[in-house]
Amino acid sequence: MADVVENMTTEVLKGSEFIIKDSQPADTFTPEDTNEEQDMIRAMVKDFVNTEIEPNYQALEKQEEGLAKAKLAVAGELGLLGPHIPEEYGGMPMDTNTNTIIAEEIGYAGCFSVAVSAHTGIGMLPIFYYGSEEQKKKYLPGLCSGRLVASYCLTEPGSGSDALAAKTKAMPTEDGEHYLISGQKMWITNSGFADVFIVFAQVDGDKFTGFLIEAGVEGLSLGAEEDKLGIKGSSTRQVFFENVKVHKSAVLGEIGKGHLIAFNVLNVGRFKLGVMALGAAKRNMRAGITYSNERHQFKQAISNFGAIQYKLAEQTVQIYAVESALYRTSMLLQQKAQALFDGGMSYAEAKLEAAEEYAVECAMLKVLGSEMLDYVVDETVQIHGGYGFSEEYEAARHYRDARINRIFEGTNEINRLLTLAMTLKRAMKGHIDLVGPAWAVQKELTSMPTASKTEGTFGVEVDTVKNMKKILLIVAGAAAKAQMDGSLNLKVEQQITMNIADVMMDVFTCESLLLRVQKLAAKGADVTNPTHILEVYLFDAIDRIAKNAKDALCSFAEGEPLRMMLMGVKRYAKYKTVNVRDARKAIAKPIIEANEYCY
DSSP states (O other), X not given: OOXXXXXXXXXXXOTTGGGTSOOXXXXXXXXXXXXXHHHHHHHHHHHHIIIIIGGXXXXXXXXXXXXHHHHHHHHHHTTOSOXXXXXXXXXXXXXXXXXXXXXXXXXXXXXXXXXXXXXXXXXXXXXXXXXXXXXXXXXXXXXXXXSSOEEEEOOBTTXXXXXXXXXXXXXXXXXXXXXXXXXXXXXXXXTTTOSEEEEEEEETTTEEEEEEEETTOTTEEEOXXXXXXXXXXXXXXXXXXXXXXXXXXXXXXXXXXXXXXXHHHHHHHHXXXXXXXXXXXXXXXXXXXHHHHHXXXXXXXXXXXXXXXXXXXXXXXXXXXXXXXXXXXXXXXXXXXXXXXXXXXXXXXXXXXXXXXXXXXXXXXXXXXXXXXXXXXXXXXXXXXXXXXXXXXXXXXXHHHHGGGGTTXXXXXXXXXXXXXXXXXXXXXXXXXXXXXXXXXXXXXXXXXXXXXXXXXXXXXHHHHHHHHHXXXXXXXXXXXXXXXXXXXXXXXXXXXXXXXXXXXHHHHHHHHHHHHHXXXXXXXXOHHHHHHHHHHHHHHHHHHHHHHHHHHHHHXXXXXXXXXXXXXXXXXOOOXXXXXXXXXXXXXXXXXXXXXXX
């Protein structure tokens, strides 16, 4: 296994365990911790995007025949399609953190990043995780090199989030050697030039199963390219199967176990989507910063105006915060995979198990990354004013391309529901202990507030994050108890579930941001502006957390228990006063001077 794990001083957190356990700055991976080799790889990927993709973007958007596939082949030659695949299958395996860096830089590539993501993620991982040895050797080398392109056929006109309701059928032939597959798939990325399709169908009408089907087989046909809002350079078509005959060796995994493939590969996909959104956001900011420096009104650059500086600063705050959470999780994934591999698991099993362990974090980061990007691209259009609405400027394209990310890899609503559902499920199974800490907070509510404070430069922030966790435990604990009592059904009461998920996401992001700034300070770096970012983010987040907690509690609790919990939220939802105007001015200043995102 290629992963190289840095020395850590404490036990690695389990998935969701951030709620009840504190982490240490020294044990947290940050963007500033990359090594020389990783920096060189970042530069190489950036150069690929700048020289191969950016100059050809208009041609890609017009879907010039063969262009996207040719660029995928170039990416394959550079090793960018197989850094997560072992050498025996044609890959150039790199550790998880390096794969994160590659994904971030590919995120700069707009619609082309969709082709790469679909190919390397949901296109290759099902084969790598669940394929037979014969299937891996047959397909993975070509997919790593870019000679072959993969496409993933799951969604149907009547089944999106409810994937298991698929109607595509796979009927065994009389001799038992083949299957006849019939049905319709839609929104299929890379379908216009794919060589191999991963297709999900119901065997005998009720056994959800994966198949590998090669392009050109009789009975397989494609619809026209979809006329989409954005990512116009990404091939998206319907795929039709009319009695497509495939040998039983085309079954991927086990009969009736297709749900394991469909759902488990999404964990990595969600994490990578968040990382790619990060790359896209940084690229987009460059357009807004450049324009604000070049555009003059009232005899000065509009970057001098407070309203514009607010936008640039807030874009930076959100990017920096989400980036901190992404890189922290990257190391968690890396450490878990390495430990499992060292314990005797195969490379593929270790990677799959690690992604499943942090499925909650992956779901949160998908939401955080996509919604951060949506904020960034929206404000970049606004900075451009009327020109932002014109296709002559790239701001419009970024705006269009970003919107799909809140739908891809499970809608953000589905991922919010999963965030809490998976956490409570783990607690019920004893994977993490939420009951003890939640009860401790409840007992604390009935006692007099203590004046104990954490010492040190960031003591106030440390205490604030701890109190954020207490708010989360109050509301999540109360909701879980109400569900066990039968007075609340979180599967039905989705608004409450999403309130709690939003609290979880804010807690995880705030702690990740704090750990990053603490680590920078411990290294002796100048943390003046990172501290401003931290203070602004926490200043806003504490109010969001309190609002979501109160909304949830008032939706299912009542009487004295509600009064006590609301008092607890008020007690813990406190942070120091922050001059956010001056902080945002300071954050924006180096960006404006550098004419690009520079944090």
